[in-house]
Amino acid sequence: MDNLEVKVGSLVFKNPILLASGTCGYGKELMEFYDINILGGIVTKSITLKSREGNPNPRIWESYGGILNSIGLENKGLEKFIAEEIPYLEKLNTNVVISIAGEKQEEFYELAKELNNYNFSALELNLSCPNVDNGGMLFGVDKETVKEITKKVVKISDKPVWVKLTPQASNISEIVKGIKKAGGEAVVVFNTYLGLAIDWKNRRPVFKRVFAGYSGPAIKPLVLRHVWELYEENLLPIVGCGGIVNFCDVLEYLLAGATLVQIGSANLRDPWIGKKLVEEAREYFKYERVNEIIGLAHKNY
Ligand SMILES: Cc1cc2nc3c(=O)[nH]c(=O)nc-3n(C[C@H](O)[C@H](O)[C@H](O)COP(=O)(O)O)c2cc1C
Secondary structure, rough: OOOOOEEOEEEEOOOOOOOOOOOOOOOOHHHHOOOHHHEEEHHHOOOOOOOOOOOHHHHOOOOOEEEEEOOOOOOOHHHHHHHHHHHHHHHHOOOOEEEEOOOHHHHHHHHHHHOOOOOOOEHHHHHHHOOOOOHHHHOOHHHHHHHHHHHHHEEEHHOOOEEOOOOOOOOOOHHHHHHHHOOOOEEEEEOOEEEEEEEOOOOOOOOOOEEEEEEHHHHHHHHHHHHHHHHHOOOOOOOEOOOOOOOOHHHHHHOOOOOOOEEEOOHHHHHOOOHHHHHHHHHHHHOOOHHHOOOHHHOOO
């Protein structure tokens, strides 16, 4: 076994570095920068049954230590995704996780069913988008809804099911217990935090929807705390996501208990970030296995 290799449920990853949904397109957009097959995997932009135009501009706003986004799940919809993206994704030599979202629970079931016809590694349920009126985060804060959607998707899908959590939920451990019972294989911790920016010049909120999703370095300590707590509970494998900009951040997540990490907004600033992190991981783990340090900080205090 290669030092960098890790397992999550039924899947093997060549290294723990994945790119997060919505920040790496459908994969091929990044291929002009580097060969994304060196990554542990990618998570594609969340798709919905029907195409979505997303929210009006502005959609991105820089803040100290991060950015706010209000994309609103713009995507081409399932039909075009299957026609234009799946053939390419099926040929990749790395794990492809397909993120799905919906305004109604039934949309998740329909998406999972249709996607059974194709080859990819896992489904990630986006039950955590803060930038839509229906579904998204509103599903993710309710433990019964999360459990029900997960249970049905697990039944319908022939792929492993991951659930992407929202930090807005108050009972995260209860939610994860439900996901475990429902047959989910891993949890992604987290989607963005709900935030606000005020355009002080014009004395109004920046975003039409007022609140938007906050991501980037500022959220890392907040997310790490939850990764730590969930690891202590030993419920499901944890995919850490939030604020990673360099390899030390990756190590923090692994030591706190994440088996995999996802890189989000950092891709927008530096499209080579995934490649750099894999190269640094190869160097760091020359004489030690990634597996040996997952959760290790829990033994050292
Ligand atoms: C521009 C943008 C678009 C995003 N789109 C999605 C999406 O479609 N689905 C999803 O599950 N998360 C989406 N996210 C959330 C990221 O995948 C990630 O969970 C979040 O940004 C936290 O990680 P980070 O601090 O490394 O950016 C998006 C984030 C950004 C910045």
